[in-house]
Amino acid sequence: MASQTHTIYIRLRHKISGTVGQAINVKELAQVIAPSEMKERIETTCVHRIKPEDNTFVVIDAMDLIREINQLYPTSDIQTIGPSQTIIVVTMKKQKFxxxxxxxxxxxxxxxxxxxxxxxxxxxxxxxxxxxxxxxxxxxxxxxxxxxxxxxxxxxxxxxxxxxxxxxxxxxxxxxxxxxxxxxxxxxxxxxxxxxxxxxxxxxxxxxxx
Structure with missing residues (x-):
């Protein structure tokens, strides 16, 4: 019996912020429309962990999300809507002064x-x-x-x-x-x-x- 193909829609956000060491999940990067049994697992998937060498900005491409989702659900049909990239602004820890x-x-x-x-x-x-x-x-x-x-x-x-x-x-x-x-x-x-x-x-x- 052939496996059922599900359609997953993702819409990347234009810009988000994060701190060094933070794991950036799909939920923070994009809006996801998918069957309920798939959505939670997709949204909690880590796409990137911010490292000190990332400096001030990190750009996540839609292909990065598609690659991660495709590993979870190889037979799924992934459709992207809107921006093709998301900018992560790496913020420093709050300054005392x-x-x-x-x-x-x-x-x-x-x-x-x-x-x-x-x-x-x-x-x-x-x-x-x-x-x-x-x-x-x-x-x-x-x-x-x-x-x-x-x-x-x-x-x-x-x-x-x-x-x-x-x-x-x-x-x-x-x-x-x-x-x-x-x-x-x-x-x-x-x-x-x-x-x-x-x-x-x-x-x-x-x-x-x-």
């Missing part, structure tokens, strides 16, 4: 952005512009037109909050900010570079072993 580092970076960015705004205002002579506007509107001369400068300063802060669409962890709406769009585009370009670079490395290793 993570909060201190975050605080130092925050202070650096705060001072840097403040200096940038002040230098810009100095270049365009913003205080002189305020004085001229005040004189044009009121007909009086005032070296410190606070009635203009205070709302202007508050407006800069509000404008930055609205631009980034965040105040701490709270979002004002679901629309992404320009910075988030740029970060998304940057991550997409970075992922494409990693996939291409890691593929070249694996191909060079294979040629070297031949």
């Amino acid at each position: 993570k909060r201190v580092l975050f605080l130092l970076v925050w202070i650096l960015l705060f001072i840097g952005s403040g200096l940038t705004i002040m230098n810009f205002h100095e270049d365009v002579a913003m205080p002189e512009v305020h004085r001229k506007i005040y004189t044009m509107v009121t007909g009086k001369v005032n070296d410190k037109p606070l009635i203009l400068q205070i709302p202007y300063s508050i407006g800069i802060g509000i404008g930055m909050i609205l631009f980034f669409n965040h105040i701490f962890k709270k979002r004002f709406n679901e629309e992404p900010s320009p910075l988030e769009v740029e970060m998304f585009n940057y991550e997409q370009d970075l992922d494409r570079y990693i996939l291409f670079h890691e593929k070249q490395k694996s191909e060079s290793k294979e040629h070297g072993n031949e």
Whole structure:
């Protein structure tokens, strides 16, 4: 009697994270659709164990999953859907001084952005512009037109909050900010570079072993 052929569908995730020494199973790498008696065994199958020499990124190809599943069920029909590769981002153990580092970076960015705004205002002579506007509107001369400068300063802060669409962890709406769009585009370009670079490395290793 011929063995029954089952169809297995796998959809690789685009990116996951892991730590050194962690065993990466099929369940973490992909979504699996298979008969219930096969699915659990497939999902718990180890595909890769992260080693210190893996550095920061590891790329798992769909062929790696197919090879492992085929060893378990040689007669199965394996269908892949979606991405053909998954990027594993190897994260380091939590640093003891993570909060201190975050605080130092925050202070650096705060001072840097403040200096940038002040230098810009100095270049365009913003205080002189305020004085001229005040004189044009009121007909009086005032070296410190606070009635203009205070709302202007508050407006800069509000404008930055609205631009980034965040105040701490709270979002004002679901629309992404320009910075988030740029970060998304940057991550997409970075992922494409990693996939291409890691593929070249694996191909060079294979040629070297031949």
